[in-house]
Amino acid sequence: MESINWKVEGMTCSxxxxxxxxxxxxxxxxxxxxxxxxxxxxxxxxALNKDKQAALAKGISSLGYLVVEEQAPKPATQGNKxxxxxxxxxxxxxxxxxxxxxxxxxxxxxxxWLMNPxxxxxxxxxxxxxxxxxxxxxxxxxxxxxxxNMNVLVTLGATAAFVYSLAGTLIAQPENYLFxxxxxxxxxxxxxxxYLEDVSIHSTQKxxxxxxxxxxxxxxxxxYDDQHNELHFPIENTxxxxxxxxxxxxxxxxxxxxxxxxxEATANEAIITGESEPVLKKAKDSLIGGSLLIEGTxxxxxxxxxxxxxxxxxINLVKKAQGDKPPVQRQADKISAVFVPLVLVIALLTFLxxxxxxxxxxxxxxxxxxxxxxxxxxxxCPCAMGLATPAAIAVGLGRAARNGILFRNAKSLEAFKDIxxxxxxxxxxxxxxxxxxxxxxxxGVTEDExxxxxxxxxxxxxxxxxxxxxxxxxxxxxxxxxxIEELKGKGMKGSSKEGDTYFAGSYEMAVNHTRxxxxxxxxxxxxxxxxxxDVLDEIRPEAxxxxxxxxxxxxxxxxxxxxxxxKTEKIGIALGIQQIIAEKSPEEKLALVESLNAxxxxxxxxxxxxxxxxxxxxxxxxxxxDASQVALQTADxxxxxxxxxxxPEALGLGKHTLxxxxxxxxxxxxxxxxxxxxxxxxxxxxxxxxxxxGLSDVVLAANSVRLFVKKVR
Numbered sequence: 096m097e098s099i100n101w102k103v104e105g106m107t108c109s110x111x112x113x114x115x116x117x118x119x120x121x122x123x124x125x126x127x128x129x130x131x132x133x134x135x136x137x138x139x140x141x142a143l144n145k146d147k148q149a150a151l152a153k154g155i156s157s158l159g160y161l162v163v164e165e166q167a168p169k170p171a172t173q174g175n176k177x178x179x180x181x182x183x184x185x186x187x188x189x190x191x192x193x194x195x196x197x198x199x200x201x202x203x204x205x206x207x208w209l210m211n212p213x214x215x216x217x218x219x220x221x222x223x224x225x226x227x228x229x230x231x232x233x234x235x236x237x238x239x240x241x242x243x244n245m246n247v248l249v250t251l252g253a254t255a256a257f258v259y260s261l262a263g264t265l266i267a268q269p270e271n272y273l274f275x276x277x278x279x280x281x282x283x284x285x286x287x288x289x290y291l292e293d294v295s296i297h298s299t300q301k302x303x304x305x306x307x308x309x310x311x312x313x314x315x316x317x318x319y320d321d322q323h324n325e326l327h328f329p330i331e332n333t334x335x336x337x338x339x340x341x342x343x344x345x346x347x348x349x350x351x352x353x354x355x356x357x358x359e360a361t362a363n364e365a366i367i368t369g370e371s372e373p374v375l376k377k378a379k380d381s382l383i384g385g386s387l388l389i390e391g392t393x394x395x396x397x398x399x400x401x402x403x404x405x406x407x408x409x410i411n412l413v414k415k416a417q418g419d420k421p422p423v424q425r426q427a428d429k430i431s432a433v434f435v436p437l438v439l440v441i442a443l444l445t446f447l448x449x450x451x452x453x454x455x456x457x458x459x460x461x462x463x464x465x466x467x468x469x470x471x472x473x474x475x476c477p478c479a480m481g482l483a484t485p486a487a488i489a490v491g492l493g494r495a496a497r498n499g500i501l502f503r504n505a506k507s508l509e510a511f512k513d514i515x516x517x518x519x520x521x522x523x524x525x526x527x528x529x530x531x532x533x534x535x536x537x538x539g540v541t542e543d544e545x546x547x548x549x550x551x552x553x554x555x556x557x558x559x560x561x562x563x564x565x566x567x568x569x570x571x572x573x574x575x576x577x578x579i580e581e582l583k584g585k586g587m588k589g590s591s592k593e594g595d596t597y598f599a600g601s602y603e604m605a606v607n608h609t610r611x612x613x614x615x616x617x618x619x620x621x622x623x624x625x626x627x628x629d630v631l632d633e634i635r636p637e638a639x640x641x642x643x644x645x646x647x648x649x650x651x652x653x654x655x656x657x658x659x660x661x662k663t664e665k666i667g668i669a670l671g672i673q674q675i676i677a678e679k680s681p682e683e684k685l686a687l688v689e690s691l692n693a694x695x696x697x698x699x700x701x702x703x704x705x706x707x708x709x710x711x712x713x714x715x716x717x718x719x720x721d722a723s724q725v726a727l728q729t730a731d732x733x734x735x736x737x738x739x740x741x742x743p744e745a746l747g748l749g750k751h752t753l754x755x756x757x758x759x760x761x762x763x764x765x766x767x768x769x770x771x772x773x774x775x776x777x778x779x780x781x782x783x784x785x786x787x788x789g790l791s792d793v794v795l796a797a798n799s800v801r802l803f804v805k806k807v808r
């Protein structure tokens with residue numbers, strides 16, 4: 096399957112997103128995710144040629160939206176200013192005409208010249224034309240798709256007031272018919288409301304926008320001429336590719352993922368990992384694109400193109416997650432889909448009931464009933480229900496990403512509310528994974544040969560213990576294996592070209608050769624024990640505080656490890672973990688997590704690679720990874736700062752984001768339940784209704800933005 100990411104302009108609410116989603120699904124696209132807040136559209140397809148791509152873009156255009164290429168953000172300069180918000184532009188065009196039309200509403204002031212119906216028509220007509228060029232066109236296109244949006248209500252309300260006033264003008268009875276100011280006020284105030292909503296909703300993208308801005312910078316590329324003289328020239332980092340040489344100076348942003356060749360520097364990786372403490376980087380160390388060189392200058396080699404960098408993967412991951420909908424939103428979506436037709440029915444009933452119940456002449460009854468039905472149309476707000484979840488998710492995921500917490504999907508946010516126990520892997524999770532060899536013993540072979548055998552085997556493993564062997568022991572004459580394989584949860588097995596069979600791993604394979612079961616690595620040759628190695632691993636300094644936090648929240652802690660019982664118990668008891676399970680293979684870990692999860696919602700914290708099956712079976716899989724592709728694809732949540740420090744914040748953000756979603760949905764439903772009856776009984780004018788409707792989403796966005804600063808732990 097090919098993964099496609101598009102930017103679509105013109106979406107204003109969940110109905111818009113639903114229209115695009117249904118169209119793409121109808122055309123055979125799979126896993127469609129549409130974010131109405133920032134216009135990101137993601138879907139998967141077997142193959143997408145240029146003709147099919149053009150046809151899809153044209154189809155989306157027929158719905159009233161526009162597929163655009165996402166342009167690189169340009170720095171704001173005097174000669175390159177950002178374009179004015181379209182809603183603000185429309186509102187400013189309409190405002191002068193509307194203000195003049197509403198002059199006669201000032202108490203104690205009378206403008207007799209303004210009561211001329213033809214003058215009012217002249218003033219209202221530009222506003223109405225501008226309004227219909229946007230609201231009317233959008234309403235018509237939404238009706239064609241069978242998913243009427245909010246603009247249908249605005250169009251009907253403004254048109255009813257305009258046509259009613261025009262009829263009075265034409266039959267020369269303006270005293271009962273002049274409501275041009277109502278039509279103009281509805282259009283102008285809804286534009287104002289849309290502008291305020293747009294600004295408020297886009298503020299929820301603040302943290303993600305910071306990451307996006309850090310994605311594109313200028314870099315200094317290194318090249319050599321015919322005489323091997325070193326040349327430096329500027330290049331945009333999006334043009335860099337793997338293998339390019341770059342120079343990064345003191346105070347500059349790292350333009351791409353790279354590996355240091357020469358030089359030393361301290362780097363601030365807070366924008367990626369959430370850790371504010373600078374990290375010392377030396378030759379052969381990796382630099383993360385988007386981080387900042389605090390001190391020092393280095394020459395480095397690019398290891399990943401801009402669109403494949405850690406930062407790019409983070410941004411894409413968050414954008415895809417923002418397009419997800421947690422289960423709590425599904426019912427709201429069902430109601431949103433029928434909301435506009437329901438409001439149209441309520442508006443019609445409002446007109447009929449008020450027309451027959453109001454006293455007075457039929458002309459006055461018709462006028463008052465019409466104004467109340469118009470008020471119902473313009474005060475109803477389906478957008479609030481549709482934006483309740485995306486607004487909160489945008490803030491929650493943005494804050495999480497800014498602090499080194501990545502949610503692969505929005506469902507994980509909701510799942511956190513039910514977590515009652517957390518399962519921890521030991522090595523690299525509760526411990527640092529930075530091993531050191533403390534002692535070893537060779538039997539029947541020389542120490543040099545023993546080290547050569549072990550290094551030759553462990554070079555094919557990614558296990559943390561294997562890495563320390565490779566780091567501390569080296570050989571220039573490795574064994575050339577005929578066959579070498581890793582036995583998950585056991586160790587490495589190899590066969591040399593001479594026919595010898597070797598094994599290096601856990602006590603399980605050496606149980607028949609020794610009673611000493613407390614060593615880390617046992618090495619066998621032709622089924623004979625030839626030595627063992629002990630390594631030391633430190634407990635993470637933050638582990639105890641995190642475990643205590645979970646206990647304070649009433650969350651049970653479980654240590655699940657493949658290591659020996661004695662070593663596992665030593666770690667578990669030191670940290671106060673409530674249940675300790677040791678000597679389990681990956682298959683047994685999977686079965687245990689599946690069993691635990693069946694009885695109680697369970698989160699598992701692991702390295703995202705060896706524990707992949709168990710992470711997938713948990714209610715929430717949490718990886719302590721350096722954002723490798725494997726980790727990003729395995730766990731539901733990735734903690735980027737190489738430790739448990741952010742685990743409490745991840746738990747808190749999940750719960751508080753869900754709480755914010757529920758608050759937003761309550762506001763959206765309560766607003767409409769209260770506002771529509773108030774409008775139907777004539778307690779407010781259509782103009783006031785239009786203003787209140789515009790502000791309703793601002794309240795929702797403001798509540799979501801509180802997540803930026805809210806204490807969640």
